[in-house]
Amino acid sequence: MNAQPSTPADAAAPYIRLQAVSKKFGEFAAVDTVSLEIRRGEIFCLLGGSGSGKTTLLRMLAGFETPSAGSIYIDGEDMSAVPPYERPINMMFQSYALFPHMNVEKNVAFGLEQERLGRPEIRRRVAEILELVEMSPYAGRKPHQLSGGQRQRVALARALAKRPKLLLLDEPLAALDRKLRERTQFELLNIQERLGVTFIVVTHDQEEAMTLATRMGVMDRGQIVQVGTPAEIYESPVNRFVADFIGSVNLLEGRVAALGADELTISCDSAGCTIRAGRQVECAPGDTVWAAIRPEKIVLASEGSAAETHAENRVRGKVREVAYMGDVSICLVEIDSGKTFRVTLPNRSGIAAQRDLRHATVTLSWETESPVILTR
Amino acid sequence: MEQREQDRVVPRRFSARRLVAGIPALWLTVFFLVPFLIVLKISFSEARLAIPPYAPLITWRHGLPVPGIHLAGYAYLFTDPLYLRSYLYSVMVAAVSTLFCLLIGYPMAYAIARASDAWRSFLLMLIVLPFWTSFLLRVYAWIGLLQNDGLINDVLLRLGLIHHPVTLLQTDFSLYVGIVYSYLPFMILPLYANLEKHDMALLEAAADLGARPLTAFLRVTLPQSLPGIAAGSLLVFIPTVGEYVIPTLLGRTDQIMIGRMLSDEFFDNRDWPVASGVAILILLALVVPIVLLQRVERSNLETAE
Numbered sequence: 001m002n003a004q005p006s007t008p009a010d011a012a013a014p015y016i017r018l019q020a021v022s023k024k025f026g027e028f029a030a031v032d033t034v035s036l037e038i039r040r041g042e043i044f045c046l047l048g049g050s051g052s053g054k055t056t057l058l059r060m061l062a063g064f065e066t067p068s069a070g071s072i073y074i075d076g077e078d079m080s081a082v083p084p085y086e087r088p089i090n091m092m093f094q095s096y097a098l099f100p101h102m103n104v105e106k107n108v109a110f111g112l113e114q115e116r117l118g119r120p121e122i123r124r125r126v127a128e129i130l131e132l133v134e135m136s137p138y139a140g141r142k143p144h145q146l147s148g149g150q151r152q153r154v155a156l157a158r159a160l161a162k163r164p165k166l167l168l169l170d171e172p173l174a175a176l177d178r179k180l181r182e183r184t185q186f187e188l189l190n191i192q193e194r195l196g197v198t199f200i201v202v203t204h205d206q207e208e209a210m211t212l213a214t215r216m217g218v219m220d221r222g223q224i225v226q227v228g229t230p231a232e233i234y235e236s237p238v239n240r241f242v243a244d245f246i247g248s249v250n251l252l253e254g255r256v257a258a259l260g261a262d263e264l265t266i267s268c269d270s271a272g273c274t275i276r277a278g279r280q281v282e283c284a285p286g287d288t289v290w291a292a293i294r295p296e297k298i299v300l301a302s303e304g305s306a307a308e309t310h311a312e313n314r315v316r317g318k319v320r321e322v323a324y325m326g327d328v329s330i331c332l333v334e335i336d337s338g339k340t341f342r343v344t345l346p347n348r349s350g351i352a353a354q355r356d357l358r359h360a361t362v363t364l365s366w367e368t369e370s371p372v373i374l375t376r
Numbered sequence: 377m378e379q380r381e382q383d384r385v386v387p388r389r390f391s392a393r394r395l396v397a398g399i400p401a402l403w404l405t406v407f408f409l410v411p412f413l414i415v416l417k418i419s420f421s422e423a424r425l426a427i428p429p430y431a432p433l434i435t436w437r438h439g440l441p442v443p444g445i446h447l448a449g450y451a452y453l454f455t456d457p458l459y460l461r462s463y464l465y466s467v468m469v470a471a472v473s474t475l476f477c478l479l480i481g482y483p484m485a486y487a488i489a490r491a492s493d494a495w496r497s498f499l500l501m502l503i504v505l506p507f508w509t510s511f512l513l514r515v516y517a518w519i520g521l522l523q524n525d526g527l528i529n530d531v532l533l534r535l536g537l538i539h540h541p542v543t544l545l546q547t548d549f550s551l552y553v554g555i556v557y558s559y560l561p562f563m564i565l566p567l568y569a570n571l572e573k574h575d576m577a578l579l580e581a582a583a584d585l586g587a588r589p590l591t592a593f594l595r596v597t598l599p600q601s602l603p604g605i606a607a608g609s610l611l612v613f614i615p616t617v618g619e620y621v622i623p624t625l626l627g628r629t630d631q632i633m634i635g636r637m638l639s640d641e642f643f644d645n646r647d648w649p650v651a652s653g654v655a656i657l658i659l660l661a662l663v664v665p666i667v668l669l670q671r672v673e674r675s676n677l678e679t680a681e
Binding site for chain 1 (some may be wrong): 433487549577578580581582583584585586587588591596599
């Protein structure tokens, strides 16, 4: 454990580095050879379903679990032998884990007392951080006298009081209702920007990840499947799992019919159409590929011209269901081949227009830039 | 309509709820309150060579009740240093025993609470199992171990560590051994019930905030276990003050505890009024701890989630 002297080269070095980290419980690998780099000051979200290994990874960063293999470096230092109470990291627990026998002020002061600061200094820092999370009037209350949202702020204040280099957040917004969640999301972003702390957030909620993250990593069965900005992950997923996991997607399986200089033609029997896409992937004619088309990128029109079989980037179908969501409507369209397409339409003209759609025969079409071609 | 909803919550005069709650209340009245009042009455009487060996509280003369309240018994108790010493000795023994039970019982309760589920049931059974055997037999077993020709002296002599048997029996040492051994489960079980409910995440949070394991224990686990410590301590202290069997079999002969005093006054001296007075004074001395125990138990119930 020796800190590297900072040089211009180090300034670009990653702040947190996980190198081939694995965690096995018996034969089961909760985390399987994960390598990751996180930069200073960013908000990195680990997104995955239950059992994907994201919480185990977070706990290894905090020091509550020891990796079975691999190393974790924080600011250049190897954390293998460092216990949690010596790491420059603080964690905000999913259950908040506030000390029930202490009031808000003492909860927040706990970490500072471990640093052996003087009483007046502790009091000042506590007042400062409570001000930041807007919990100053509640300093004398005990946790059981606070609402869920208030407890969350205290947990956040307690974790930030020590000004850690890295803050780990375990499903921070899971217990909050929708309105509060939205508000807290923006407050978290605000606080992060003001303090410049690096955040690592673990969540199963894509919306949360998309809102908070500067970069995110999608996890599946102990492995990191894709790392990128929310836009990269949404617009350019690397495989079907990521495409399907984030948002909704229409997946069309087909065979590569022709390869051009900047475009790709796919013969899609399951949808009864030909897909022409701007070329994006390495593949050969005859390969099986999948076209991923997002529901909002599909144009829905009432049946106009006579439908041709194997039209290009166009299918005909019948609207089976329309779900009115207020701001958008989700249409489930069953096309001639039997497959169901999911289309999202903005409610520009209100519900009346959507009602006419039910059982209507429509044509779905999309641009050549819209599909993402996936080889796996 | 809403009026009637509210009426239904308040039990009417002859409701089943009142009947069920009334049975234990009746039991307590008949078997505790009435005997207590009888003892109180006797404590104010004068000792007599008669059956029963005390003068009636109210005698009738010329049709008018004449109260015969006799305070000499209480005066005797307060002025004779024998009784005061015995009371103080009893309280001291109870306090020290409680402390030992706490020092030995806390680590045991902690270990059981942290054990895996399979081990936990087994360990709890080990704590409770002695209750299935006769209490008296277990105390007698200690006599067998501690007496001059008992097992412990035998082993020490054979090992050559001592040359004459050590007096272990009928000392303060044997008294404490007997009491702590018998009352340890009463300390362990309430402590375990408390410790078992602790949230492990709190200890992780403490570690995350920079607290080493000892600090985390002192500042997170110990304060949260105070209700368990209070309940266990009172459950040991209160009965120990009035203990009879263990001090009689294992304790000193030159200084006796107050429970034995009461028995001697009642059976040997046949001085019922003084014996009753002893009993009333024991109860008064324990009123404060008993009320405390009630408060602790009630707050434990309220904070239970």
